[in-house]
Amino acid sequence: MSRRRPRKKAGLTETFLTSLELNMRTYHVYIKRLKNYYLNMFEWKGLPDSVNTFYLENQLFHRGYILFYFDERYGYLALEGVLESDVNLYNEPTKYRAFAPNGYEKKLTNKNAVVIYNDLSREPMFQDVEMYAHRLTLVERTIDVNLETQKTPKVARVSPEQRLSMMNVMKQYDGFESMIWGDKHLDLKDSVEVLDLSTPFIAPELMLYKHDLWNEAMTMLGIGNTNQDKKERLVQAEAEGNNEQIQASREVMLNARRMACEQINKMFPDLNVSVDFRLEGRDEGDDSNKLEGEDKK
Template identity: 25%
Template sequence: MATKQYQYNGLIPPITPYDLQKKNYCIKSIVLYFLSRLGAMFKWNGLPSTIPKRELELFLMTNGHVCFAKAEDDKLYVFTGGFGGEPNAYYMPTRYLVANPYVKTKNEFNVSNIDENADAVVMPNDSMYQGLLPLLEKYATLMTENELSMWIRTITSRAEFLILAENQKGKDAVEQFIKNMFDGKLSSILNKVSLQDGIKTQPYANASGNAITQLIEMQQYLKASLYNELGINANYNMKRESINSGEAVLNDDALRPLIDDMLECRKKWCEKVNAMFGTEISVEFDSVWEENQKEIDQALEDDKQGTPQEETKEVTEDVEKTE
């Protein structure tokens, strides 16, 4: 007796073609996937059970800042909101306005750095309280436009020639010929029909091959630039033969400023949170960012001790040659 087979379609959502013409959807998808990757940037220790790491990082990266404060249940939470109140001597806000439908808490917190009555701490994602959305949206928009151009070029590259017909009868004959060709059937157009109905062909002049190569290089450049902004070394050298090790690490110094600033902001305001609420929260790099930090620290230590560096040697990259 045959075993009955089941399809568990509930495990996988319906799969549909990716519509590159829906730009807003494409941009949102790219941003969300990058936010998923960036969730592994920092390792948090000592967070209370009321503050999940995912939500903390998501709020910081998308909102630019979060507010650590206690609710009416005397538990510590992080809230997103807006700034208000009278500015201090350096024109920084002294109040943080919150509206949370779930947690019972007051709507306004004192976040002044110099007021002894402050009852909350605002932690910024970066020194400018901006978050990563503007950066991600910028590159996601450029990548979406470039992908759409690649898609259009891919479609138009199928047309090696145009078939012209002067009337409906000729058009029908041409369409039947194309249909048979797609169906894998050999077919022909009667010469009499071709002569009478003015069926002609002409080459479809386009430079799709070269254009697609340039678009692929542009996509590689955009992705590498974004990864570099986020502290990951992704080489976008366009040389098609080889690059030496000096060129391979040329942009190492440019990788650190933003993510170092993000880490410093988190560490600095962790100290303030710990001092106000008696917690022991700490943060450090995680995943590939941690490995990069170790490599940099080791290089600095070797430099201090005068350890000789390896001579620059030729490094050949397998790059597809395109004419």
């Protein structure tokens, strides 16, 4: 049995629907790529098996915080929750309510739970990733449109009598004929009107801009990057300046997590929780993947 095609919405052309689908698909591709990089950035050590690190980082990505505590039935947990209005002298919440999708709830305080924050501003990463995904989608789809306009740069208007002759001319043109022949009735001067739709080919410039935008997103995430598309080589000062920004981006997230680790270990002495920035391919004691210019300890 053949599948039924989805019905078109009134007033929407197939071209518009295709463009809308590509826009959304491109946007979600960039959201997924950036989110996956984020979810894989931090390596937690010493967490009990009852704590799901993917769930932990996913909550920090979307909500900016998560609650860590001990439950008499389930053991140590890290769950989403609500920071209630009671605050201390430093405007920090002192009462929380943890919950889970299965209906589980538990009331907590700063005496028996620790709030793990995504960064020092205590904000989620999703809004930042969403902004860069939007910008990357815009430039990516602009490149697609610019390429599309290169395919048919001209439109010709001819009389019905001249249409077949012109089609034969174009067939010879597409066939790389060294000479195009026409009979005496072929009038190219007065009976053919040509509308020039050609646009400048700016895809290479847009690709450079997209590369810079991607590097900016990587810097935001604290992931190493270099502008390899520059014609001139980066001078040492530029490279070190970029490395400092990358390191700063790492530390605002890493330090927020390490502060939580200190609180967890103090509140629950039987635990020794720590977290590091994950570097692909790094062995124990190997600092070869540190940023250029970083002191090796």
